[in-house]
Amino acid sequence: MDSACISTFISGWVAENREEIRGWRRHLHRHPELSHMEIATTEFILEKLRGAGLEPQRLPSTGATVDIGPKDKPLIAFRGDIDALPVTEDTGLEFSSERPGVMHACGHDIHTTIVLALAVGLSEFIKTYGEDALPVQIRIIFQPAEEVMDGGATDVIEAGALEDVQTIFAVHAEPKLRTGEIGIRTGAITSASDVVEIVLRGNGGHTSRPHLTADLVYAAGRIITELPGLLARRLDPRSGTVLAFGAVNGGSTFNAIPQEVRLLGTFRTAQVGVWRQGEQLLRELLESIVAPTQAEMELRYTKGVPPVMNDDVATALLAQAVKATDPHALREAPQSSGGEDFSWYLEHIPGTMARLGAWNGQGEKPDLHQPDIVLDERCIGVGIRLFAGVIDQFGGASEGDYLSSAHP
Structure with a gap:
């Protein structure tokens, strides 16, 4: 089977399940949980994964991982962070936070929904075509506690979530970019x-x-x-x-x-x-x-x-995935002075983080960590299709070329 059918299949699946996926995001936004306290969030994730026929593994405290696809092929990972911030929401959204003083003000509900939908969509792909149709095995990491100094990435790594993983990918919602645009950068993208x-x-x-x-x-x-x-x-x-x-x-x-x-x-x-x-x-x-x-x-x-140091080969691969999805979507992301604990993964293995446009094009561009931030939900579908496109890039001869260059 042509590996390009993966992104085609996932795009079709997203279109058919758009309302359910949006419902997942709104549930997460309505029920945010602070770092190291994401108990209900973890249960929600596990429920959806098991309902799709997958076998997720709970991390030692909160968060989870799930492996999808053939175990005899190279393993790549996608990470989504699941915690919220101690911020009182002031958006007026119908699905505003129901927990006083806690809000998803940094887009983690978006990130979680993207990787959750990717996992469920890949499960449906396997039911249709078999797991050997995937060019790689995929591990989805639902990481807790990104927003605090004693961040969850180090706990996830200590729990063995990077074992056998050869490269890792992530996105971060970016309200300074229009929905549909993807910002990439080689080297330091955060500080x-x-x-x-x-x-x-x-x-x-x-x-x-x-x-x-x-x-x-x-x-x-x-x-x-x-x-x-x-x-x-x-x-x-x-x-x-x-x-x-x-x-x-x-x-x-x-x-x-x-x-x-x-x-x-x-x-x-x-x-x-x-x-x-x-x-x-x-x-x-x-x-x-x-x-x-x-x-x-x-x-x-x-x-x-440490700063998130995007690997040049992984970033080039991500750029190819963007171009394959929408040749006009690629943007150069500026280097940010903000911190992000995705960097700890990149201390161990190569990988890259992209900026996912989340501004609807109307009014002033909002800022992260603010009580009135509203992110455009349409970016969820863009993120899912982007990650499916990344998997496509590992198909055929490019797979061996990439993995050998990523690991000298």
Whole structure:
């Protein structure tokens, strides 16, 4: 059987089941769950997969995986994240969140629906043509807890979900792109995102006698103004490194120098090498800035995630899948300073993440993580067909060529 029939079949199946698929998304949006708490979401996923005749495996806490297709063929994976955010919804949608203070404000309900529909659609494909008609085996990963620092990707990897997987793919809903457009990028498409907390301590004193104190407010001012500038002189400007503070707390009155000041911010970079040396470099620069003030300085550095480094071969394959579906849909995605724990998978195996256009073309383009964000549901079908097209790319002679180049 010609492998191109996979995307043709899935496109037809999506058209026939459009209302049911949309219903899945609306159910997930109506019943969001926070990171590490996606119990009902996991049960919903398992129910739909089992109802399609598949045999999913529950992950140790929440989330699941399911394998589809011939076990004697190379294994590829598709990942969808399933958690929501601590945001109070303000969209006015008829299927708005029924859980106060919790909302799918980052499109994870879209991502989950795409990979869930892909799994069910592939099950129907196998019932029609047999599993040997698939050029590869497929593993779908329903990952919990993408939105928190102790993210779910590392738990999924530790549970063995990448065992035997040769490459992995994902999409992220992008309200800055029109529905139907797909943004791709080789190399870093997101940034590393680490939390930086700096605690300054001193003996305090009266503002009329700053020479008798370690003036922590002055020390904090030096850090805020000098640290970003020094970083810019120590790092290649092409690394996309950004240090910014979001909170500064200390003192309570106009004429007293405080005994403690705290600064809280983020360190972001698009280069893995810079990410790995970030804490050491910041500590070195901070010590040089603070030393003349005689303040005591403590750096609390919390590693987040590395940048998502899209593999060039996997990205080229994804681009071919986009062109095969719609030659006018391909866009170059900008590098984002946001963090995304899909990067942990790419520390182990090659893969790529694409931006899935989700703007309906009307009004202002919304932004992620906002209480009023509304994503265009039509992007779900685009995402399903894209992933089916990726599977098509592994058919025929290109399969061996790709796998050998992805794994030297």
